[in-house]
Amino acid sequence: MWCVTPEPQPVTDLADLAGWLRLGSIPGLGAVGQRQLLAAFGLPEQIFAADEPALAAVLGQALARQVLSHDTRPAVERGLAWLQAPDQHLITLADPAYPPLLLEIPDPPPLLYVKGQPACLRRPSVAVVGARSATPQGVRNAEDFARSLSEAGLQVVSGLALGIDAAAHRGGLAGPGGSLAVIGTGADRIYPARNEALARQLAEEGAVVSDLPLGSGPLAHHFPRRNRIIAGLAKGVLVVEAAVQSGSLITARLAVECSREVFAIPGSIHAPLAKGCHQLIREGAKLVESAAHILEELRLDEPERALALDLPPPALEGDEARVWDALGVEATEMDLLLQRTSLTPEALYAILLTLELEGRLARLPGGRLQRL
Structure with a gap:
């Protein structure tokens, strides 16, 4: 996967991060209050250097006292200890590595906890969401659409729930x-x-992200908060199956507020989990029957452009150039490559290995290959 392309790296200054952790651990303040303070005073160190009347002018007396008096040391120590583990990062609103698409939403989270590769937060992405109690067909549709989008170079963002996610x-x-x-x-x-094993795989190969303080449990009001990050990170949101009252429709509406495209897969008029998708379509979501419809709508039908790697075309000659041309832009099977190139299996394998080691080729399930 191509989340390892050169990107701004998260700030690792512990004193700076301690201030952000302190700000994020004050009960009752919330992301809105944090952004109000940041807008009024600047960085966290300036916030905590302010006196109570100055803070009260922004937050009111009760919250101002909370900012100055609450013991944030346990939360700060816990956050800094968490940060010491491999591939665990904190990204702040003032960090060059902060995902630019999240800056476009009305309420960007001031602090993100990232397990995995921070560069993934800046990748071209499509969100795929839907019902937890999905039908077998819905599960197949979600996996097939997501695989096709991924094969086209788009990262798939979702919420780690059961079912469609x-x-x-x-x-x-x-x-x-x-x-x-x-x-x-x-x-x-x-x-x-x-989904613990799936979460581990996501952290190893991509990223797992939260804006909630460490230790936060799965409370009902946390999930709409999560959904606005899902919508914000993506160029579009695909709803696969959803009831009329569902979190997926919240994600879709948040996507509209962020000026993102919304797509929905239709179903039977008698199916309860199709009714949410039909409602979205009536409200203006794009009806889609294949991943190609999404790619066309987003104008990302060319995988090379979707990957956004800024890599020049490879300077290949001879048999290597023949193999590169034979790969094309779609995932290709080995037998087809042998036919297209007329090379011996041994010669073809050697060239493919070279391209893979150079980072120009990906091996997909089922023995297929795709150039990157």
């Missing part, structure tokens, strides 16, 4: 675009427990 992550991980999870708990907790 888990299927979307599996499909995304099956292709070179990969997958990213935004969770409704602290980054040190996995919910539901049944």
